[in-house]
Amino acid sequence: MSVPTLTLNDGIKIxxxxxxxWKMEDAETPRIIRNALDAxxxxxxxxxxxxxxxxxGRGVADSDxxxxxxxxxxxxWNDRQGYDETKRAFDETLDKLGFDYLDLYxxxxxxxARDKYxxxxxxxxxxxxxxxxxAIGVSNFLPDHLERLIEETGEAPAINQIELHPRxxxxxxxxxxxxLGITTECWSPLGQGEAxxxxxxxxxxxxxGVSAAQVTLRWQIQLGLVTIPKSANHERMRENIxxxxxxxxxxxxxxIKQIDTAAGRIGPNPATADx
Numbered sequence: 001m002s003v004p005t006l007t008l009n010d011g012i013k014i015x016x017x018x019x020x021x022w023k024m025e026d027a028e029t030p031r032i033i034r035n036a037l038d039a040x041x042x043x044x045x046x047x048x049x050x051x052x053x054x055x056x057g058r059g060v061a062d063s064d065x066x067x068x069x070x071x072x073x074x075x076x077w078n079d080r081q082g083y084d085e086t087k088r089a090f091d092e093t094l095d096k097l098g099f100d101y102l103d104l105y106x107x108x109x110x111x112x113a114r115d116k117y118x119x120x121x122x123x124x125x126x127x128x129x130x131x132x133x134x135a136i137g138v139s140n141f142l143p144d145h146l147e148r149l150i151e152e153t154g155e156a157p158a159i160n161q162i163e164l165h166p167r168x169x170x171x172x173x174x175x176x177x178x179x180l181g182i183t184t185e186c187w188s189p190l191g192q193g194e195a196x197x198x199x200x201x202x203x204x205x206x207x208x209g210v211s212a213a214q215v216t217l218r219w220q221i222q223l224g225l226v227t228i229p230k231s232a233n234h235e236r237m238r239e240n241i242x243x244x245x246x247x248x249x250x251x252x253x254x255x256i257k258q259i260d261t262a263a264g265r266i267g268p269n270p271a272t273a274d275x
Contacts, residue, residue, distance in 0.1 A: 008158040018043025020230035033059025047075035057097035081116040086123035165191035167264030185226035
């Protein structure tokens with residue numbers, strides 16, 4: 001099964017659907033990665049804070065898929081922001097993964113109260129320009145954070161990974177990304193399972209003979225987003241990637257839009273988060 005790609009603003013192509021590995025134990029991660037690659041995944045999303053970069057690297061190394069055919073993302077944790085510290089943290093990430101380069105590196109949270117994300121971004125630009133990272137981006141950044149990065153460095157992130165699921169659709173944030181030429185990527189794309197019981201989604205799913213999770217992921221694909229559902233279960237993994245042989249109608253897309261609610265956020269607010 002071939003997953004379509006999107007082209008980022010720097011010309012790098014990213015598979016539109018990948019596997020998130022948040023909360024996966026490092027010792028179990030190599031097996032999970034091998035299963036995902038066997039199922040057709042070519043995009044893996046990890047982070048320093050997940051504690052499983054080494055497991056991801058082992059899974060990639062032990063697979064039959066060439067390294068250059070696998071798109072791997074990792075993220076800089078909050079306590080490592082700052083110009084020099086970012087470069088040290090990236091060295092540690094690359095060492096744990098066992099890679100010569102990383103496909104995508106993100107600032108995990110803006111932490112505006114600490115005011116280090118611009119100097120962090122400058123370090124990441126240098127790492128990319130040195131050929132150690134193919135693409136650089138951010139996660140959980142609000143429009144004012146993005147605009148400041150661009151204004152002070154002249155460089156827009158290739159991607160912003162944000163919480164996005166049917167109950168929290170982030171239309172204004174997506175519009176800001178489009179205006180700035182930044183690709184939107186969804187974390188918690190299934191709303192930590194909340195989507196699976198929504199009657200609108202289950203009705204659409206029954207109509208197509210698929211699951212509510214597949215409807216949700218297909219909705220994100222048709223919006224032109226990158227999505228990274230998490231599952232350690234092999235069958236669920238295969239189900240999540242099997243979303244390219246059906247299409248939602250305009251009416252169904254409009255139905256899903258109705259699920260959005262201001263109270264839908266699950267994670268921290270990036271404007272005030274500091275951890």
